[in-house]
Amino acid sequence: MTSPLTSDDLFLFNQGTHYRLYQKLGAHVGDGGTRFAVWAPNGKQVSVIGDWNGWTAGKDLLHPRESSGIWEGVLKGIGHGARYKYAIVGPDDVTREKADPFAARAEHPPATASVVWQARHEWSDSAWMKSRGSKLAHHAPVSIYEAHLGSWRRDHGEVLGYRELGEQLGDHVAALGFTHIELMPIMEHPFYGSWGYQV
Numbered sequence: 001m002t003s004p005l006t007s008d009d010l011f012l013f014n015q016g017t018h019y020r021l022y023q024k025l026g027a028h029v030g031d032g033g034t035r036f037a038v039w040a041p042n043g044k045q046v047s048v049i050g051d052w053n054g055w056t057a058g059k060d061l062l063h064p065r066e067s068s069g070i071w072e073g074v075l076k077g078i079g080h081g082a083r084y085k086y087a088i089v090g091p092d093d094v095t096r097e098k099a100d101p102f103a104a105r106a107e108h109p110p111a112t113a114s115v116v117w118q119a120r121h122e123w124s125d126s127a128w129m130k131s132r133g134s135k136l137a138h139h140a141p142v143s144i145y146e147a148h149l150g151s152w153r154r155d156h157g158e159v160l161g162y163r164e165l166g167e168q169l170g171d172h173v174a175a176l177g178f179t180h181i182e183l184m185p186i187m188e189h190p191f192y193g194s195w196g197y198q199v
Contacts (some may be wrong), residue, residue, distance in 0.1 A: 005037065021102070024037060026101075033076035033079075034074065036072065036075065037102075038071055044089045044093070045058065048078075050083050050085070052077070052082065060075050080116055081115065083116075085112075085113055142179055142180060145181050147183060148185075148196075169181065
């Protein structure tokens with residue numbers, strides 16, 4: 001599996017203008033295994049640890065990509081659902097275990113590992129996506145309802161799933177006259193108390 005990070009990607013990354021970095025960093029399952037990539041500019045060594053290697057640093061090493069600070073590599077036999085972290089040796093020679101800031105999924109606290117996750121959702125909104133550009137959005141008022149999905153509404157103390165939330169929240173917001181919804185959080189994150197602001 002060759003690196004999907006091109007010289008253009010590295011240029012945009014260094015400029016701070018790479019708007020699809022989530023497609024390049026993190027864990028991505030492919031035919032040859034799972035490709036891992038993380039930005040650790042001060043790392044002296046970076047490895048991936050997980051259940052498969054007994055959470056032992058230094059076994060599954062990543063390699064630095066030029067002088068970008070990005071470390072990457074492919075691990076064979078690691079796939080969907082595998083728990084992992086990065087073991088980063090800092091300039092002080094101390095190894096620190098870090099969750100993946102670009103992980104598609106995270107364990108629920110108090111566990112803090114990232115999870116390799118291959119999305120299997122098949123989008124069926126292509127007609128809507130094509131038509132949305134023809135709408136005159138700038139000629140109509142906008143009223144945004146911000147909702148934290150984990151605390152907006154609960155079912156006997158349990159957080160609702162996306163399917164349950166989608167219908168209930170949509171009806172609620174429409175009844176109040178809002179035109180848009182801003183969701184928090186929209187990505188998995190390891191610390192629930194943050195409301196997902198760090199992702």
